[in-house]
Amino acid sequence: MNPFPPRADAAPPLRLLVADDNPVVRAGLTALLSGRADTTVVAEATDGREAYEAALRHRPDVILLDVRMPEIDGISALPHLVRLAPVMMLTYSHETETVREALRLGAGGYLVHGEFTTEQLVRAVRDVREGRPHVTPGAAKALLEGIKSSASAHVDPQHPPILRESPTKTLSHMQPSMGQSSRSRYRLSTREAEIMDLIASGMTNQQIAATCFISEKTVKNHINRIFAKLQTTTRSQAAAKWLGVA
Structure with a gap:
């Protein structure tokens, strides 16, 4: 016994x-x-x-x-x-x-x-x-590589963007990227900007949680703060503002 x-x-x-x-x-x-x-x-x-x-x-x-x-x-x-x-x-x-x-x-x-x-x-x-x-x-890593590939697919290698900068200006004076400028404009934290990038790529909350190694509840909390800062109520509205098309 x-x-x-x-x-x-x-x-x-x-x-x-x-x-x-x-x-x-x-x-x-x-x-x-x-x-x-x-x-x-x-x-x-x-x-x-x-x-x-x-x-x-x-x-x-x-x-x-x-x-x-x-x-x-x-x-x-x-x-x-x-x-x-x-x-x-x-x-x-x-x-x-x-x-x-x-x-x-x-x-x-x-x-x-x-x-x-x-x-x-x-x-x-x-x-x-x-x-x-x-x-x-x-x-x-595979998820992140997929996001990077999707972003690169929108760039036409035959027609690279023209930088209309004065020759006297250094690289540090060039305009920041869309993500950086949007982050500054809407005062998003580093984590919020990362999550907003993933939202714009079409990921669900579950996929974002898995990619960032956080819980879905934490993702939802971040998204609520993002919506408040961007003054939006839906993912599509937030993505449009974030990408500068709204």
């Missing part, structure tokens, strides 16, 4: 579904997460279809989903799986478009293998279960 029975108020372990076509990865995650008191793997799947069927049958707390799988891949299955449980992407894929598409389709987090410890994985799973987005550095 155990002389130290578990506390009556101990939280039940998180019930997880692991979907990955690689049997080594799948077995490793299952052994890792089932050997703890706070997590357990209730089902495994090798593709998107199996993941959906297993989620219907077992109703896990969180689904750990790979991107590249045969038959139905993770991205294709994602819109259906998020209706059943929060989904954490757990994969080797960190291409910009893949990360952005996964978050756009509702993934609560994006972890790249090799960029987290066991404790960080468990903490990320709990965060996603509670609605707090979580991404590893590789995924965050």
Whole structure:
């Protein structure tokens, strides 16, 4: 008989579904997460279809989903799986478009293998279960590179902007960039300006939270202050003012 029975108020372990076509990865995650008191793997799947069927049958707390799988891949299955449980992407894929598409389709987090410890994985799973987005550095870098690429796409290399500056003026006298001038005009903090850039790029609150490593509640607080400073009430109005087209 155990002389130290578990506390009556101990939280039940998180019930997880692991979907990955690689049997080594799948077995490793299952052994890792089932050997703890706070997590357990209730089902495994090798593709998107199996993941959906297993989620219907077992109703896990969180689904750990790979991107590249045969038959139905993770991205294709994602819109259906998020209706059943929060989904954490757990994969080797960190291409910009893949990360952005996964978050756009509702993934609560994006972890790249090799960029987290066991404790960080468990903490990320709990965060996603509670609605707090979580991404590893590789995924965050991919998101930021995507934003930079989108901005660069609007510049025509055949027709660079003409700087009508006097030859006697130095670089320090040139007009600051749009973001810098807007930030000064509206008196936004560095963090508020960063978030406003992400809003203008079309990101949702969840995506912004994941990119900036903050909670969605914190994002909303920043946005409320931004709206007040820009004297706007919608994201589109704020973006138009920020980009100088309103």
